[in-house]
Amino acid sequence: MTDPQIAVAMLGIFIFTIMLGFPIAFTLMALGVGFGYYAYFDADRQWRLYERAITDGADLWTRIETWLSGFFNNRIFDLFVNQTYSVMSNDVLTAVPLFLFMGYVVERANIVDRLFSTLQIAAKRIPGSMAVAALITCALFATATGIVGAVVTLMGLLAFPAMLNARYNTSFASGVICAGGTLGILIPPSIMLIVYAATSGVSIVRLYAGALLPGLLLAGLYVVYVVGRAWLNPKIAPRPPETEETQVSGFALLWLLITSFFPLAILILSVLGAILFGLATPSEAAAVGALGGLILALAYRALTWQRLQESVYLTVRTSAMVCWLFVGSWTFSSVFSYLGGEQVISDFVTGLDISPIVFLILAQIIIFLLGWPLEWSEIIIIFVPIFLPLLPHFGIDPLFFGILVALNLQTSFLTPPMAMSAYYLKGIAPPHVQLVEIFKGCMPFLGMVILAMALIYIFPGVVYWLPNLVYGR
Structure with missing residues (x-):
């Protein structure tokens, strides 16, 4: 041979x-x-x-x-x-354990239940108000943690039973929790984008700037679908009855937002703003974010020695997994390239004489299929580097490719039969909730992801506008 x-x-x-x-x-x-x-x-x-x-x-x-x-x-x-x-010793990867620590501390600070209750009151006049509140809470919490399983599990324990008690359609409520929990791997400060930056050599600050509008676009499509569906068919998301808890004055609502929504939002925006405007490197901003998470947990009187120990342990475990995946992947890919495997794949793909758009679609289909048996970290670290050397041949910007991959990876958590979000939710859902019902609820949100990818294909300015505005072309 x-x-x-x-x-x-x-x-x-x-x-x-x-x-x-x-x-x-x-x-x-x-x-x-x-x-x-x-x-x-x-x-x-x-x-x-x-x-x-x-x-x-x-x-x-x-x-x-x-x-x-x-x-x-x-x-x-x-x-x-x-x-x-x-x-x-990679400077970019230093941010991973710091962002993870921030997320785990926030997760254990009991902030999410207060945040969901406040948003539910604020959105009570909107069709599907509880679903909208759950989506916004998921988006904000997923952005802070970047850990899909943690967000889906926590929101499944908090918001999912509340929606079922309000007589929400089971599939509809399931889809909201599963889809909302995946947003953290796309919306900055995303750990997935840090890993992609370390793999591809693309500037992490440009990646964050490029991912912000697509992330908000996808979250917006989710909210539009939920509101539209609830407006067209009120039976799947009945309006909750007025109670003393929901009948609050404007001043009381403002105070609830100040004490629940704004602290977490300000923490995330401060970290993200420091990175985007060049005030700090991602590692420095992540360190400040970790400190901010500790201060936030302290302010909510939720910082205990046991929770701190759990946060440190989970951070070390996840960081070790990511780093050893990098070690294995780079050793494997170096040998693979040395033996000429990379050239074989390159010659095969370039010999197909396909257009850039066809290459993009084929690459995204392959990543979509890989998302069934593999986690996003394994796809980014192991398989995405196979595509990266081919991008210059087709004139594709690695920044644009990375955002499409981040969007595509949302589908891996929502597509049966290996939709991990669905399994996370099934693990903590009431016994009467069937896995088929959860899969059914994920399908419309899967359609929203594909729509968002199509819009970015057609309007690439959604990705490039903010990076070009802040950092120039």
């Missing part, structure tokens, strides 16, 4: 092993080191060392030691160590 054929076999073995359920990070490292040993092995050098030992009259033990030193003196081990060090 030639080296390129071995590289293709290496990729096939990787896909087969992850389908069997092996840990992805360690599978990448094992295949990278294993095939890398073959790629970088220098048999001639090993024999020269051994022959020199014989010529020098070395004894048997020295000859064996010389042979073994040549056997283990392989550049793949240097590459693996260097890749590990590069990942752990």
